[in-house]
Amino acid sequence: MSAVRSAKSWGISLALACLLIPPTAAFAASDPLRPQSVRDPRYGAVLFDFYQNHYFDAITRIMVTQQRAPIAAQGADPELLLGSLYLSYGMHDAAAAIFQRLLDGATSPYTHDLAWFYLGKLRYQDEQYAAALTAFQAVGDALPAAKNAERLNLIVNTQLRENKFDEAKKTLEQLKHGGIWREYARYNLGTALIRAKRVKEGAELLNQVAVMDARDEERYALRDEERYALRDKANIALGYASLRDKTLSDPVAAFSRVRLSGPFSSPALLGSGWAYSAQDRPQEGLMPWFELAARPADLASQEALVAIAYTLETLGAPELALSYYQNAIAIYDRERATLDTALSSTSFEELLRASVPASAGGDAARLSLAANFPELPAGKYAYDVVASSEFQKAYRDYRDLHFLKAQVARWQERIPLLHTMLEERRRRYALNVTELSASNYQKRLDTIIAQRAALSAEIATIEGEENTAALADVNERESRRQLLEIKSRLDALPASAMDASAQLKKFRILYGMLQWQLKTEFPQRLWRVKAALRALDHDLEHTSAVQSSLEEIVNMTPLNFAGLAQRITELDQYLKNLSGKLDAAIAGREQYCAKLITGALTARKRQVETYRSRALYAQARLYDQLSHEQNVP
Amino acid sequence: MSPRHFVFYIALFAALGLPLAAAVSADDKLPENTAPKTSAPDEEIQALKAEVLKINRELFMIEEDILYxxxxxxxxxxxxxxxxxxxxxxxxxxxxxxxxxxxxxxxxxxxxxxxxxxxxxxxxxxxxxxxxxxxxxxxxxxxxxxxxxxxxxxxxxxxxxxxxxxxxxxxxxxxxxxxxxxxxxx
Incomplete structure (x- = not known):
């Protein structure tokens, strides 16, 4: 089997196995809960990581902001996102605690409904169906339509788990516009009803999923693999149900609706052959089986080998049938040998290790198991176990643990760096403190405060004495000085020298004008001076606050250095312990996954051996029959 | 059981069990991406994940405090x-x-x-x-x-x-x- 085909098959199997309720889809960008209105850029930064599937970084950011200064402007959104991310990491307890906390607090109807919805999902995944149902039913009408459809689908599944088929049918009626969720609900309920022997009801529901009209075809574009895969499976289930119950629709028609290029074509071809055979058209039935037998060996094609041989025998061609039995036996022998080799020589643990990328699995990689999963020897037999929820959960944990181990290793590498950085900061701090002391900032600040006090007293005196000249500006002061100097010169002139009455008159006028200006503008000037003083007070207040902060920083920093250094040392030891625990947990998951694969291959080997025994028996019987016919005259 | 019935039932099983197992498992299981009930290893793993996230947050904050x-x-x-x-x-x-x-x-x-x-x-x-x-x-x-x-x-x-x-x-x-x-x- 080529790697491409392997990847495709694995991918599709795995995708289908988790497409019903992918836990991480809870907040997936493609399925937004509601438009994310960002009122705090820190929350926007969380979303930036989240939308790029960097879930670990998103969790870290939320946890850090919650610790430092919670993002209050976004309401419950950060908590909801964190709960959803915990859910995607399989941390059900932590997620449940968040949703419960949200419900205990006063929340909006939207948050209330969403918290109940997620709690329901958690309970459902933990197989606590009664609790899940209670949670789902506590949801009001604030859930977005898509989420509500998912909720109704989960209610259907929960009711099916408890065999409450009629209640599930009623729930399904509420899913009129549920999109793909309605199809899942129909399919799940349909197959469950068939298993419960309510074949007609089940077939009717399956038929609704199995047949797509032209409008549906248009609606579900070809890229919608999920919808088409569901249709294929519904047709296969319907086909086999119809084979069992002749009153149902034509099984050939159901099988023929399955895409030949799709991942479910083999069981459809197998069923198609049997459908023809059941309608006494065995020759037509051989065609799909021949097609199947020509394909690389898989579960259905191996079964087709015996079916072809048996049909040829019933058509009266025992020699040809014998050769097909012989061919089947040879193929089963090869398959048995392949399985033996795989079981005896392959270390599935090693293969699992190889599936973890060098980067230890980015957040995005961990969500697509198929992306790097190794091709297993005889791996086609392990598809079903790999697609099972049990394996998926164990493997997801395995990948998560590897990812977390890589994070721990990254921090372990950085511990010495943290010490170095801290030392550098300590050195710079010492330098800054020395510079600060040398700058005599306190003395300079005290001087300014003293100057301010003197200035304030002077202003009070000016105001008390109404000393208008004190508030003159530079030009006025100069004019006043010049005028007074002229006056003193005029006064000093001998009376006989000249008649200075005109100059004295001019002096009085000019001096009077100046005095008048100073006097009339005194209140405004005084106000301006006081305002400037207030501004100075404000600046001084600010400077004092800065000084206090600075002093606090200066005093606290050495303590912080000591605390940080000690904490880093403690965390280093803690990381070492954690790394050991992670190694043990990884080994445990590895063994568990390997055990599941080994178990599947062993079961398959038993199945091949059973086929082989049957074929050997048929071969012996035909030999007897043919030799008897030859001996009969 | 005749070979025909034998193969038929295998085929039936293949259809109702195996191919559907991807989305709808065999008879005793319903379709869902279900996790098994919380087990001891599961709880241990959850606790480990929580521990790593907590220590990651603390180291992240320490680094920020030192650098910025x-x-x-x-x-x-x-x-x-x-x-x-x-x-x-x-x-x-x-x-x-x-x-x-x-x-x-x-x-x-x-x-x-x-x-x-x-x-x-x-x-x-x-x-x-x-x-x-x-x-x-x-x-x-x-x-x-x-x-x-x-x-x-x-x-x-x-x-x-x-x-x-x-x-x-x-x-x-x-x-x-x-x-x-x-x-x-x-």
Whole structure:
């Protein structure tokens, strides 16, 4: 089997196995809960990581902001996102605690409904169906339509788990516009009803999923693999149900609706052959089986080998049938040998290790198991176990643990760096403190405060004495000085020298004008001076606050250095312990996954051996029959 | 059981069990991505994950505290509102005329910005006092033309963390992008 085909098959199997309720889809960008209105850029930064599937970084950011200064402007959104991310990491307890906390607090109807919805999902995944149902039913009408459809689908599944088929049918009626969720609900309920022997009801529901009209075809574009895969499976289930119950629709028609290029074509071809055979058209039935037998060996094609041989025998061609039995036996022998080799020589643990990328699995990689999963020897037999929820959960944990181990290793590498950085900061701090002391900032600040006090007293005196000249500006002061100097010169002139009455008159006028200006503008000037003083007070207040902060920083920093250094040392030891625990947990998951694969291959080997025994028996019987016919005259 | 019945039942099992197992498991299971009930290893793994996340948070904060103490911490974010008139390629950030970062965006990052994510463009240290801050946005403007616009703001840094958000918004009236700067004091 080529790697491409392997990847495709694995991918599709795995995708289908988790497409019903992918836990991480809870907040997936493609399925937004509601438009994310960002009122705090820190929350926007969380979303930036989240939308790029960097879930670990998103969790870290939320946890850090919650610790430092919670993002209050976004309401419950950060908590909801964190709960959803915990859910995607399989941390059900932590997620449940968040949703419960949200419900205990006063929340909006939207948050209330969403918290109940997620709690329901958690309970459902933990197989606590009664609790899940209670949670789902506590949801009001604030859930977005898509989420509500998912909720109704989960209610259907929960009711099916408890065999409450009629209640599930009623729930399904509420899913009129549920999109793909309605199809899942129909399919799940349909197959469950068939298993419960309510074949007609089940077939009717399956038929609704199995047949797509032209409008549906248009609606579900070809890229919608999920919808088409569901249709294929519904047709296969319907086909086999119809084979069992002749009153149902034509099984050939159901099988023929399955895409030949799709991942479910083999069981459809197998069923198609049997459908023809059941309608006494065995020759037509051989065609799909021949097609199947020509394909690389898989579960259905191996079964087709015996079916072809048996049909040829019933058509009266025992020699040809014998050769097909012989061919089947040879193929089963090869398959048995392949399985033996795989079981005896392959270390599935090693293969699992190889599936973890060098980067230890980015957040995005961990969500697509198929992306790097190794091709297993005889791996086609392990598809079903790999697609099972049990394996998926164990493997997801395995990948998560590897990812977390890589994070721990990254921090372990950085511990010495943290010490170095801290030392550098300590050195710079010492330098800054020395510079600060040398700058005599306190003395300079005290001087300014003293100057301010003197200035304030002077202003009070000016105001008390109404000393208008004190508030003159530079030009006025100069004019006043010049005028007074002229006056003193005029006064000093001998009376006989000249008649200075005109100059004295001019002096009085000019001096009077100046005095008048100073006097009339005194209140405004005084106000301006006081305002400037207030501004100075404000600046001084600010400077004092800065000084206090600075002093606090200066005093606290050495303590912080000591605390940080000690904490880093403690965390280093803690990381070492954690790394050991992670190694043990990884080994445990590895063994568990390997055990599941080994178990599947062993079961398959038993199945091949059973086929082989049957074929050997048929071969012996035909030999007897043919030799008897030859001996009969 | 006749061979025919034998094969038929195998086929039936294959159809009702195996092929459906991918989405709808065998008879005793219902379709779902169900996890087994919480088991001891499961609880242990959950506890381990919680431990790693907690220690990661603590180390992350210690690293930030050492590298970017609160008294000098300065963070610049970039956000995009609609972005119909501007396809962002890169942003250059200068503080006091010194280039502190040049950032080229990937398609994935641009998609995250369009979804409402906010990119933390820069995290660094800034002394308290007045600083001139300039950001240049480079990309394609209306009609696919090369576009480069700068926005400058004088900011006052106190002894508390300072956040600056660079917002690229659409001016529908002018059919042009607009660039705004918002300052957030914590």
């Amino acid at each position: 103490p609160e008294s000098t911490q300065f963070t610049v974010f970039v956000s995009l509102d609609i972005g119909d008139f501007f396809a962002l390629d890169s942003v250059q950030l200068r503080v006091d005329d010194k280039i502190v970062t040049n950032y080229l965006y990937t398609q994935r990052e641009l998609a995250a910005l369009k979804e409402g994510g906010v990119h933390r463009l820069y995290l660094g240290n800034l002394k308290s006092g007045r600083h001139e801050f300039t950001a240049y946005f480079i990309g394609k403007g209306p009609h696919g033309r090369d576009y480069k616009r700068g926005v400058t703001k004088v900011i006052d840094k106190e002894l508390t963390p300072l956040f600056v958000e660079l917002k690229i918004v659409d001016d529908s009236g002018q059919q042009q992008p607009d660039f705004e700067v918002a300052v957030w004091d914590q």
